[in-house]
Amino acid sequence: MQHTRLFIPGPVEVRPSILAAQHKPMIGHRSKAFETLFADIQHKLRQVFYTQGRVFISNSSGTGLWEAAVRNCVGDGPDHAVMATVCGAFSERWADVCERNGKNTTWLRVTEGKPITPNLLRGALQQRADAFNTPYDAVTLVHNETSVGLTNPLVELVAVIKEVSPSTLILVDAVSSLGGVKIDFDELGLDVLLTSSQKCFGLPPGLAFAAVSDRALERAKSIKHRGYYFDFIELEALLKKNNTPATPAISLMFALDQQLDDMLTEGLENRFARHAHLAQITRDWAEEMGFGLFAEAAYRSDTVTCVANTRQIDVGVMNAFLAERGYEISDGYGKLKGRTFRIAHMADTSEAELRGLLAAMNEFLSMG
Numbered sequence: 001m002q003h004t005r006l007f008i009p010g011p012v013e014v015r016p017s018i019l020a021a022q023h024k025p026m027i028g029h030r031s032k033a034f035e036t037l038f039a040d041i042q043h044k045l046r047q048v049f050y051t052q053g054r055v056f057i058s059n060s061s062g063t064g065l066w067e068a069a070v071r072n073c074v075g076d077g078p079d080h081a082v083m084a085t086v087c088g089a090f091s092e093r094w095a096d097v098c099e100r101n102g103k104n105t106t107w108l109r110v111t112e113g114k115p116i117t118p119n120l121l122r123g124a125l126q127q128r129a130d131a132f133n134t135p136y137d138a139v140t141l142v143h144n145e146t147s148v149g150l151t152n153p154l155v156e157l158v159a160v161i162k163e164v165s166p167s168t169l170i171l172v173d174a175v176s177s178l179g180g181v182k183i184d185f186d187e188l189g190l191d192v193l194l195t196s197s198q199k200c201f202g203l204p205p206g207l208a209f210a211a212v213s214d215r216a217l218e219r220a221k222s223i224k225h226r227g228y229y230f231d232f233i234e235l236e237a238l239l240k241k242n243n244t245p246a247t248p249a250i251s252l253m254f255a256l257d258q259q260l261d262d263m264l265t266e267g268l269e270n271r272f273a274r275h276a277h278l279a280q281i282t283r284d285w286a287e288e289m290g291f292g293l294f295a296e297a298a299y300r301s302d303t304v305t306c307v308a309n310t311r312q313i314d315v316g317v318m319n320a321f322l323a324e325r326g327y328e329i330s331d332g333y334g335k336l337k338g339r340t341f342r343i344a345h346m347a348d349t350s351e352a353e354l355r356g357l358l359a360a361m362n363e364f365l366s367m368g
């Protein structure tokens, strides 16, 4: 099979040494060897999440942990509600997941390409406070909206929630940013911070991770039907024994263990700086080539650039050209297909690799 280097926002390119780490002989998950693996991983994950607390590991993609967050943190019945902030396709789907789990969901939506602003959020929380005796159980926030290449102002948004509605749990999707952009779980005082293995972590798909606060665990205890597979209380009971309730994806955890070592060896701050640098190169390239950038200027993502296709090139034709040179980028997401295209610069991408892609794209563009 010819190797196509992926510049799509997940799954991303996985280095050969990480793929190879999955080839270790299988171990039983109730063994001492597994407990050691789990404890090592836990120790390193806490550094990446900037937390002293627990980080759950799930055999699912990030979507599974959306469901977990909602089921464990939002109560049932008329007194309970969640506010879902929506600024693109992924945050919209999380709102839908809230509804499909039977939760009373208020949508706070902005135009695609615009951020959720602190003022907007303040107004919405205030409105609830004025109309009801009970605050929202939780707010959902997507930190980096992959469909539009936009990063929401998380620090400011969290400050507003803490001020206006301090008992409201803060549920954050950082699926396409955590590991590429700094998010300090403990300092921000978040309640759930979730991500997937196949984006900034540079792993194959199949695992998801969530830091979860004591407050969120307390909330979970008050909710009757949390299901089983994603029950925080069940996960916590086993985590204390360096284990998982059901059979974990052990091969992926071998790869995770190796990749966490590599991430910490690179240094998290260096990793974040590399992502910011690659994003700047990509944005500069897009503007130089006469394209626009879809997201509002102050909120452009450091992990994925959503290019406004102002030159109206055929993205399918361009990708076919790139495929012959061993590269792949993403078309616009959903309704934005054709109007935009996306270049992911996340995980272990180097400047030389990105410049290789951009050179191939220039070659395509120069053909007229």
Ligand SMILES: *Cc1c(COP(=O)(O)O)cnc(C)c1O
Binding pocket: 009, 010, 061, 062, 063, 064, 090, 142, 144, 145, 146, 173, 174, 175, 176, 196, 197
């Ligand atoms: C990719 C993505 C998801 C979906 O994650 P899966 O791991 O595919 O379930 C959710 N949110 C954001 C922001 C994403 O980029």
